[in-house]
Amino acid sequence: MGNAKMATKKLFMSVVVTSLVWFALVMVYILNSNKKNGPEQFGRRNIGRYRDLAAVIVDDDLSSVGTDRHRFGPGENGQPVLLYGEQRRKGEKTFDANAFNLVASDIISMERSVPDVRHSLCDSVRYSKNLPTASVVIIFHNEAWSTLLRTVHSVINRSKLKLLQEVILVDDYSDKGELKEQLDDYVETNFHNKVKVIRLEKREGLIRARLLGASKASGKILAFLDSHCEVNHNWLEPLIDRIYRDSSTIACPVIDIIDPNTFEYSASPSVRGGFNWGLHFKWNNIPQSDILKRNSEIEPIRSPAMAGGLFAVDRSYFEHIGSYDTGMEIWGGENIELSFRIWQCGGTLEIVPCSRVGHIFRKTHPYSVPGGIDQVFTHNSIRAAEVWMDEYKRFFYATRPDAQGRAFGDITERVQIRKRLGCKNFKWYLENVFPELSVPNENAHAWGECRNPASNLCMDTLMREQGQPVGVYTCHGGGGNQVFSYTKLGEIRHEEWCLDVSRKKVGEPPTFEQCHGLGGNQMWKHTQNGVIKHQASGLCLDRGSAIDNGNLRMSHCSSRKDSQLWQFSQYFEGEADVIRSNEEEYFAF
Ligand code: UD2
Ligand code: MN
Secondary structure, X not given: OHHHHHHHHHHHHHHHHHHHHHHHHHHHHHHHHHHHOOHHXXXXXXXXXXXXXXXXXXXXXXXXXXXXXXXXXXXXXXXXXXXXXXXXXXXXXXXXXXXXXXXXXXXXXXXXXXXXXXXXXXXXXXXXXXXXXXXXXXXXXXXXXXXXXXXXXXXXXXXXXXXXXXXXXXXXXXXXXXXXXXXXXXXXXHHHHHEEEEEOOOOOXXXXXXXXXXXXXXXXXXXXXXXXXXXXXOOHHHHHHHHHHOOXXXXXXXXXXXXXXXXXXXXXXXXXXXXXXXXXXXXXXXXXXXXHHOOOOOOOEEOOEOOOOOEEEXXXXXXXXXXXXXXXXXXXXXXXXXXXXXXXXXXXXXXXXXXXXXXXXXXXXXXXOOOOHHHHHHHHHHHHHHHHOXXXXXXXXXXXXHHOOOOOOOOHHHHHHHHHOOOOOHHHHHHHOOOOOXXXXXXXXXXXXXXXXXXXXXXXXXXXXXXXXXXXXXXXXXXXXXXXXXXXXXXXXXXXEEEEOOOOOOOOOOXXXXXXXXXHHXXXXXXXXXXXXXXXXXXXXXXXXXXXXXXXXXXXXXXXXHHHOEEXXXXXXXXXXXXXXXXXXXXXX
């Protein structure tokens, strides 16, 4: 009995020991194979990826999601690069030439990984096997070496290569030495024929540079990028898919944010493109009604306007609808013009949530612009307004007085395109595509500068944001931050911001809040050259005094105080009378 017990114990022990040995062996194997996928190995494999593109295409399972996880180093996974001491000082000096921190950019690998910020549902989407290929066109003027090539590497590493016809780099007459032969050599050695460089003989600006790129492209689809982007995993396929389904679609990726100082990659919120009456592009919240219509968060978002730099389009459709207005110069306005054209002429513009691309949003333009950036932007915007906005262009001119009476060149050809394509008018666009844009004469009693005549101070956003006090500033007649409206809903409004009074106390300033259209704290009454009375509190808007730090303040109403009298630059016909006939009610306080 005792012996049998001993034997069982021995057997048990040997099973345990053998299992442990096996376990250890398996662990060693796993650890070893993991090492093979580590950063070093990744680096080599990755070089193989574009050294021998043909071989990679066979096994094109878009492994970037997996391999990116194993990378480490400065800026990897979109982490910020923080500089100290001498490096920090050096970095700050590079802003003048680049409008971003070139020292930080140079430290980061050309092939750094980015966080996979796509919605989790994106991975389960299955796309057609028959998708056409795309040519990616990247235009640049004096772009920095590291940001330009990081853009290209990201496209090579994170696109399905069988969908990537080619990458075309268009040099818009840069004068940086490194962007000439050195760039040609780099591209030749690293990307073979997959990437081409073409050059303009003179500075043409981004509009004509993109057109040159498009004319050399052979893919069925064109995908445009700025020269300081980092595309995210599988960004291209969802864009092509939308165009494959309907060739009259222009598909834009979600534009994520790369910080110009630290190069941190962060996901941007779900927004869509719009603009104000000055034709400045703006990001807007997606209206609730559109959110409710969507079946899932990864469904494309219809967008009234595009930011401009990052979009995909069917090449022949792009030609068919008149590509770009070649009468536009250097920078600005072409995105709004294309947005109007695509919608008014029967196409669709959308943002595709499963496609994401990071872009360095710069605060200034580091390059010189012949004629000045403001001048060319105004010139281009006038052309867009004249061709597409019909009678509504008066609101553009009223918001941008610098555009009034300026020559804008010949637009005959563009007007003919509009006729040839039988495009709809701007009223249709406003009603069907962008009903959220407040149209002054339809949605408002009064519009323009809101002036306190006694002081010549005007209501001014002072570039403030949500929740901050509404300001006043000397009237400048330049539109922009001094354009307000008194809407038919009783709002005092600047774009999507409404004057709101939640602390109903004398001396408190009104603040900017998102307009909700429900009255309440955003409901006012105004008579021409009279007071602006807040309905819920019974207090009136006062221009304030120096001690109010340039803020408006709420006061007890008195039409005898000239600090409470306001005059909009425009009262719409018929409306002023209606307002006046109710005057008694307004002054009953
Ligand atoms: C935004 C767009 C940009 C363009 C612009 C309006 C995004 C992310 N960016 O401004 O693509 O639509 O609005 O016009 O939506 N470039 C040239 N030649 C020039 C000037 C610029 O090739 O004379 C290149 C430049 O190197 C860059 C691209 O054009 O790749 C756009 O210029 P940007 O980055 O200064 O414009 P951005 O992003 O402020
Ligand atoms: Mn840009």
